[in-house]
Amino acid sequence: MVERSRRRIPEATVARLPLYLRSLLEMAESKTTTISSERLAELAGVNAAKVRKDLSYLGSYGTRGVGYDVEFLLYQISRELGLTQDWPVVIVGLGNLGHALANYRGFMARGFRIVALVDADPSKVGERIGDLAVRHVDDLPAIAADEGIAIGIIATPASVAQEVADRLVAAGVTSVLNFAPAVLTVPAHVSLRKVDLSIELQILSFYQQRRVAAEQALAAPPAASAPASADEAATA
Amino acid sequence: MVERSRRRIPEATVARLPLYLRSLLEMAESKTTTISSERLAELAGVNAAKVRKDLSYLGSYGTRGVGYDVEFLLYQISRELGLTQDWPVVIVGLGNLGHALANYRGFMARGFRIVALVDADPSKVGERIGDLAVRHVDDLPAIAADEGIAIGIIATPASVAQEVADRLVAAGVTSVLNFAPAVLTVPAHVSLRKVDLSIELQILSFYQQRRVAAEQALAAPPAASAPASADEAATA
DNA sequence: GCATGTGAATAGATTCACAGCG
DNA sequence: CGCTGTGAATCTATTCACATGC
Numbered sequence: 001m002v003e004r005s006r007r008r009i010p011e012a013t014v015a016r017l018p019l020y021l022r023s024l025l026e027m028a029e030s031k032t033t034t035i036s037s038e039r040l041a042e043l044a045g046v047n048a049a050k051v052r053k054d055l056s057y058l059g060s061y062g063t064r065g066v067g068y069d070v071e072f073l074l075y076q077i078s079r080e081l082g083l084t085q086d087w088p089v090v091i092v093g094l095g096n097l098g099h100a101l102a103n104y105r106g107f108m109a110r111g112f113r114i115v116a117l118v119d120a121d122p123s124k125v126g127e128r129i130g131d132l133a134v135r136h137v138d139d140l141p142a143i144a145a146d147e148g149i150a151i152g153i154i155a156t157p158a159s160v161a162q163e164v165a166d167r168l169v170a171a172g173v174t175s176v177l178n179f180a181p182a183v184l185t186v187p188a189h190v191s192l193r194k195v196d197l198s199i200e201l202q203i204l205s206f207y208q209q210r211r212v213a214a215e216q217a218l219a220a221p222p223a224a225s226a227p228a229s230a231d232e233a234a235t236a
Numbered sequence: 237m238v239e240r241s242r243r244r245i246p247e248a249t250v251a252r253l254p255l256y257l258r259s260l261l262e263m264a265e266s267k268t269t270t271i272s273s274e275r276l277a278e279l280a281g282v283n284a285a286k287v288r289k290d291l292s293y294l295g296s297y298g299t300r301g302v303g304y305d306v307e308f309l310l311y312q313i314s315r316e317l318g319l320t321q322d323w324p325v326v327i328v329g330l331g332n333l334g335h336a337l338a339n340y341r342g343f344m345a346r347g348f349r350i351v352a353l354v355d356a357d358p359s360k361v362g363e364r365i366g367d368l369a370v371r372h373v374d375d376l377p378a379i380a381a382d383e384g385i386a387i388g389i390i391a392t393p394a395s396v397a398q399e400v401a402d403r404l405v406a407a408g409v410t411s412v413l414n415f416a417p418a419v420l421t422v423p424a425h426v427s428l429r430k431v432d433l434s435i436e437l438q439i440l441s442f443y444q445q446r447r448v449a450a451e452q453a454l455a456a457p458p459a460a461s462a463p464a465s466a467d468e469a470a471t472a
Numbered sequence: 473g474c475a476t477g478t479g480a481a482t483a484g485a486t487t488c489a490c491a492g493c494g
Numbered sequence: 495c496g497c498t499g500t501g502a503a504t505c506t507a508t509t510c511a512c513a514t515g516c
Binding site for chain 3: 495496497498499500501502503504505506507508509510511512513514515516
Binding site for chain 1: 495496497498499500
């Protein structure tokens with residue numbers, strides 16, 4: 001019982017465990033008791049060898065010739081991800097996005113509980129969202145101490161995101177999820193992840209352009225140099 | 237002029253180009269004319285060797301002993317990412333998140349234009365958000381054809397996300413950004429990216445737990461077997 | 473002299489392929 | 495026999511270190 005997490009789990013594997021978890025939850029709902037790496041791979045949108053290798057980092061939890069026990073694997077992954085406890089979360093910044101996040105009862109799922117909302121704008125302080133009232137960002141240290149905040153979500157404009165991150169860290173928060181389009185720096189003992197809409201769109205744009213260019217190359221004769229007016233959208 | 241994109245740009249590099257772009261935009265605003273890989277690396281939160289290698293895939297756009305011309309590099313990256321044109325975007329699903337996204341004039345930045353909002357709920361159809369009216373999801377084929385939609389954003393509940401993806405693809409959309417917590421499958425000629433809040437939180441939870449466990453291991457004597465009540469949060 | 477550009481070295485992730493075991 | 499678990503092979507990405515050229 002002392003030998004918890006003797007293995008070093010690769011980052012890429014950690015990032016996939018939530019996918020397996022979600023797939024297993026679906027299977028559990030449909031009363032399926034065991035699942036093969038093949039099927040789990042299909043549900044999670046990866047390949048079977050990857051599933052087996054990933055799960056092998058957690059331990060030998062499968063049965064050869066049979067597969068994995070859904071409930072047991074669910075529990076093991078939950079435990080590994082630290083979801084057998086509830087992490088108190090604070091959302092900083094209650095503009096459009098902050099509001100949407102605060103109302104995400106569904107998305108949050110098990111393991112996380114929004115316990116505080118803070119904003120720097122005095123006109124927002126006091127506003128009730130769900131069953132929480134918005135408090136001032138200056139109260140962060142007190143809130144963090146009282147509620148034992150583990151995770152801070154930054155949903156502010158980019159211009160103040162670093163300052164907010166600093167305040168969260170100063171208040172003792174050691175995990176930060178940043179929605180602001182800005183590069184943040186935090187001390188080494190703090191985890192930082194980001195969700196960036198515009199980056200995702202730009203990546204899509206890259207491949208989209210590439211496809212359009214490839215189509216044009218096929219359609220146009222590969223002879224003459226530069227096509228004069230190539231600015232019509234080619235999404236047919 | 238025909239030799240556009242002769243190099244094969246690695247995926248990891250593509251994912252970082254938007255970071256460089258953003259950093260360069262900041263530099264351009266502060267009237268800086270040239271920038272070293274070192275400084276750009278600092279702004280983008282990566283290391284300098286990576287910046288140089290990444291940029292070298294685009295071409296030899298730097299000057300030895302000097303650095304990169306900010307404006308020129310800005311243009312080259314924009315072009316490479318396909319941001320010299322505007323991509324028409326449709327948002328599907330106007331719940332909390334869809335609303336927030338529709339109002340994100342800021343986050344969207346250059347290169348993208350939200351031209352349509354659709355939802356399956358008849359009570360939402362007709363609602364005006366900004367200067368757009370919500371239309372019914374059944375109109376997608378017509379909308380896609382009229383507006384030349386390039387990118388579809390899925391902001392629906394997970395339960396209908398795959399169906400929406402199928403409809404987008406059927407309507408000719410070839411880039412999809414999925415916010416729903418579901419694994420989607422699309423044909424090979426369609427790009428798919430996802431943004432998943434709960435996955436990000438779960439990844440943070442993994443490392444958070446790991447830290448807490450490490451602290452406890454330090455604090456507690458490494459002798460006795462299982463600590464009886466280990467369910468107090470340890471965020472001090 | 474100084475910062476880029478890039479081969480070579482290293483590290484990390486994915487995939488293969490099959491031995492091992494229920 | 496079927497499916498897991500895992501070494502070995504492969505592929506991709508990162509980092510090093512220095513020759514190159516302004």
